[in-house]
Amino acid sequence: MTTTTSSARPGPTRKITIHPVTRVEGHGKVTIHLDARNTVTEARLHIVEFRGFERFILGRPYWEVPVIVQRLCGICPVSHHLAAAKAMDRIVGGEQLTPTAEKMRRLMHYGQIFQSHALHFFHLSSPDLLFGTDGTARSAFGAPPAQRNILAVAARYPDLARQGVMMRKFGQEVIRVTAGKKIHGTGAIPGGVNKNLSIAERDALLEDVPQMLEWSRRAVGIIRDFTMAHLDELRPFGSFESNHLSLVGQDDGALDLYHGVLRAVDSQGQRIVNDVDYQRYLDVVGEEVRSWSYMKFPFLKSLGPKTGWYRVGPLARLNTCAFIPSPEAEAARQDFFALTQERPNNITMCYHWARIIELLHAIEVIGGLLEDPDLQGDDLLARGPRREETVGVVEAPRGTLFHHYRVNRNDEVTLCNLIVSTTNNNEPMNRAITRVARDVLGGRPEISEGLLNHIEVAIRAYDPCLSCATHATGQMALSVCLIGPNGELLEQHARH
Amino acid sequence: MSNVTFTIDGREVSGRAGQTILKAAEASGIYIPRLCAYKNLVPHGSCRVCSVRVNGRIQAACVQTISDGMVVENDSAEIREFRTAILDMLFVEGNHYCMFCEKSGLCELQALAYRFGITAPQYPFLNPDRPVDLSHPDVYLDHNRCILCGRCVRVSQELDHKNVFQFVDRGYRKRLQVNGEALAATRLAVTDEVTASCPTGALMRKRVGYAVPIGQRPFDAQPIGAGNLQTEDSP
Numbered sequence: 001m002t003t004t005t006s007s008a009r010p011g012p013t014r015k016i017t018i019h020p021v022t023r024v025e026g027h028g029k030v031t032i033h034l035d036a037r038n039t040v041t042e043a044r045l046h047i048v049e050f051r052g053f054e055r056f057i058l059g060r061p062y063w064e065v066p067v068i069v070q071r072l073c074g075i076c077p078v079s080h081h082l083a084a085a086k087a088m089d090r091i092v093g094g095e096q097l098t099p100t101a102e103k104m105r106r107l108m109h110y111g112q113i114f115q116s117h118a119l120h121f122f123h124l125s126s127p128d129l130l131f132g133t134d135g136t137a138r139s140a141f142g143a144p145p146a147q148r149n150i151l152a153v154a155a156r157y158p159d160l161a162r163q164g165v166m167m168r169k170f171g172q173e174v175i176r177v178t179a180g181k182k183i184h185g186t187g188a189i190p191g192g193v194n195k196n197l198s199i200a201e202r203d204a205l206l207e208d209v210p211q212m213l214e215w216s217r218r219a220v221g222i223i224r225d226f227t228m229a230h231l232d233e234l235r236p237f238g239s240f241e242s243n244h245l246s247l248v249g250q251d252d253g254a255l256d257l258y259h260g261v262l263r264a265v266d267s268q269g270q271r272i273v274n275d276v277d278y279q280r281y282l283d284v285v286g287e288e289v290r291s292w293s294y295m296k297f298p299f300l301k302s303l304g305p306k307t308g309w310y311r312v313g314p315l316a317r318l319n320t321c322a323f324i325p326s327p328e329a330e331a332a333r334q335d336f337f338a339l340t341q342e343r344p345n346n347i348t349m350c351y352h353w354a355r356i357i358e359l360l361h362a363i364e365v366i367g368g369l370l371e372d373p374d375l376q377g378d379d380l381l382a383r384g385p386r387r388e389e390t391v392g393v394v395e396a397p398r399g400t401l402f403h404h405y406r407v408n409r410n411d412e413v414t415l416c417n418l419i420v421s422t423t424n425n426n427e428p429m430n431r432a433i434t435r436v437a438r439d440v441l442g443g444r445p446e447i448s449e450g451l452l453n454h455i456e457v458a459i460r461a462y463d464p465c466l467s468c469a470t471h472a473t474g475q476m477a478l479s480v481c482l483i484g485p486n487g488e489l490l491e492q493h494a495r496h
Numbered sequence: 497m498s499n500v501t502f503t504i505d506g507r508e509v510s511g512r513a514g515q516t517i518l519k520a521a522e523a524s525g526i527y528i529p530r531l532c533a534y535k536n537l538v539p540h541g542s543c544r545v546c547s548v549r550v551n552g553r554i555q556a557a558c559v560q561t562i563s564d565g566m567v568v569e570n571d572s573a574e575i576r577e578f579r580t581a582i583l584d585m586l587f588v589e590g591n592h593y594c595m596f597c598e599k600s601g602l603c604e605l606q607a608l609a610y611r612f613g614i615t616a617p618q619y620p621f622l623n624p625d626r627p628v629d630l631s632h633p634d635v636y637l638d639h640n641r642c643i644l645c646g647r648c649v650r651v652s653q654e655l656d657h658k659n660v661f662q663f664v665d666r667g668y669r670k671r672l673q674v675n676g677e678a679l680a681a682t683r684l685a686v687t688d689e690v691t692a693s694c695p696t697g698a699l700m701r702k703r704v705g706y707a708v709p710i711g712q713r714p715f716d717a718q719p720i721g722a723g724n725l726q727t728e729d730s731p
Contacts, residue, residue, distance in 0.1 A: 059628055061636060063705040067596045092703075180710025184595065187709065195709040410630040411702055 079396030087392030093384025094191025115171025122164020312399025598705030599697030601713025
């Protein structure tokens with residue numbers, strides 16, 4: 001950490017630069033706005049970069065789209081690959097996939113959920129959570145900055161760090177054998193897939209499933225115990241009541257990350273979007289533009305922008321679904337909801353617990369799929385009547401992901417609209433940091449290390465891909481600014 | 497026909513009188529990189545990737561005929577550097593995004609770049625603004641990926657007898673043009689040989705992209721020039 005004094009403004013302004021990087025993917029800036037009595041009026045997460053995939057996909061042939069748009073992200077490219085492929089299935093009339101194609105895609109997707117959730121929990125979040133539990137830190141996640149990185153985890157908890165690495169590797173292997181590459185493959189094509197799973201590929205994965213299952217069970221135990229042990233501190237942390245939105249299984253409301261219908265519930269569990277076909281997502285979701293961010297603010301049209309904002313991602317998915325269709329994860333879900341007496345869980349920090357329950361579900365699904373002989377089938381492609389407009393939706397690791405396209409008769413893409421998970425969580429992330437800033441600042445107009453860390457912990461609960469939501473080039477960084485009542489910059493901290 | 501004996505990189509090679517260096521080398525199992533040369537076409541000598549040093553002078557191996565006692569340098573450091581520079585310029589002159597191109601793994605330009613160890617271009621990108629012609633029902637033309645090798649011009653004329661393509665303008669303004677308002681207005685059919693002749697992803701069949709999985713594409717298995725030299729044009 002370095003401290004410098006800036007002479008750009010009258011009066012001393014400290015700029016504190018903190019290394020290493022922030023463990024938030026992308027580039028974010030937080031401004032905290034104070035009134036004359038130094039009370040926080042609002043905190044904003046600014047997304048200041050722009051990638052513009054929606055523009056440069058225009059004019060390209062539609063079959064390129066699943067391969068191009070996945071380059072929005074290097075962590076969950078499979079989500080974009082599959083959302084675009086699902087959209088293009090409808091362009092070629094092939095949305096009734098063959099059993100082999102559907103199961104290969106599901107295997108790819110759950111492999112990605114597994115690797116991404118493992119990455120988030122073990123590599124990005126565990127440094128926040130592990131070091132506050134030994135009684136030396138002031139709070140559950142108030143460990144000294146030098147400890148808050150994956151290397152410190154590896155030094156102190158070598159087994160856990162190794163498990164994280166191996167679990168991520170397993171998920172990436174699942175992606176490799178289904179998509180052709182660990183990152184940015186080509187497995188899903190309009191109307192199906194380009195390969196099945198060989199016996200050798202299947203057997204290599206099956207060998208590791210029992211170990212992955214065991215480590216996933218242990219991870220559920222770790223995050224459950226952490227949450228219960230620090231409940232008093234976690235319950236209010238960055239928390240607020242909200243609506244929740246996700247896909248759920250069409251007929252039974254089951255947790256389904258690959259396909260389903262749109263469901264939203266309010267903070268008390270009342271249904272506000274009742275299992276709507278996602279082809280009609282524009283009837284359900286609107287997007288508000290605010291002048292200070294490139295990232296839009298989605299809301300449910302039935303409620304309007306003021307109260308219609310919602311959360312997506314693991315916590316939202318557990319709140320909307322009726323059950324999890326795999327035994328161990330379902331048992332973990334029931335345990336999870338015992339905390340809130342079966343009502344929706346609105347505790348922001350419970351995103352982590354929900355995420356790890358999904359991790360367990362993902363490995364259960366992978367294990368089941370690998371036993372299915374349909375994966376060795378060779379009927380890979382479906383075709384039907386052509387369409388010109390299409391929507392593809394999947395539940396990405398970070399939440400609901402919408403892809404909307406129009407393709408003309410010459411096969412040329414003429415419209416592209418993407419609402420990515422982090423965009424869906426835009427308002428909730430702003431609420432979370434506002435809450436944290438109010439609680440931590442407590443009338444003192446200064447940016448402490450604790451404030452900086454607590455803001456990051458709140459943002460990280462959502463596991464955001466800031467780069468994918470707006471689409472930055474350049475290095476990841478987070479800077480925090482305090483803004484006075486007249487718009488003047490009081491203080492700025494930057495992490496590079 | 498009488499036999500002609502000459503050397504390539506010090507190795508004695510024989511061929512038939514009137515044969516080009518490229519064809520004689522191929523028949524002896526020696527690979528000379530090329531882009532504009534194509535099976536059953538009259539040699540053109542436009543891309544210069546097959547350049548070799550012949551008796552001290554740089555010549556295009558696809559057009560230069562062999563003669564007794566000729567000394568050919570093909571795989572010298574100097575020639576490799578020369579070819580690398582040509583490939584590099586072909587890349588920066590167009591918009592070649594291998595990472596998402598459907599021709600990836602099947603593309604001769606990409607395969608040559610790998611063969612010559614080009615991981616990033618040494619010259620600045622020109623980023624030209626070029627159109628994509630998707631008007632034809634079965635074939636599309638992406639000018640971003642065109643390297644002006646002239647294969648399509650000649651295959652259409654010499655093998656398909658149709659004359660669908662031509663070059664217009666000169667120098668750095670030179671570009672490929674279809675003989676009609678757009679591809680849809682030409683006599684091009686998807687079954688024409690020209691559809692499968694493009695060494696890059698400029699002229700492509702529609703709606704079949706990415707059908708071959710990564711790992712099973714021709715150049716995933718072995719580098720260009722390592723397989724059967726007689727059949728490996730335009731996989």
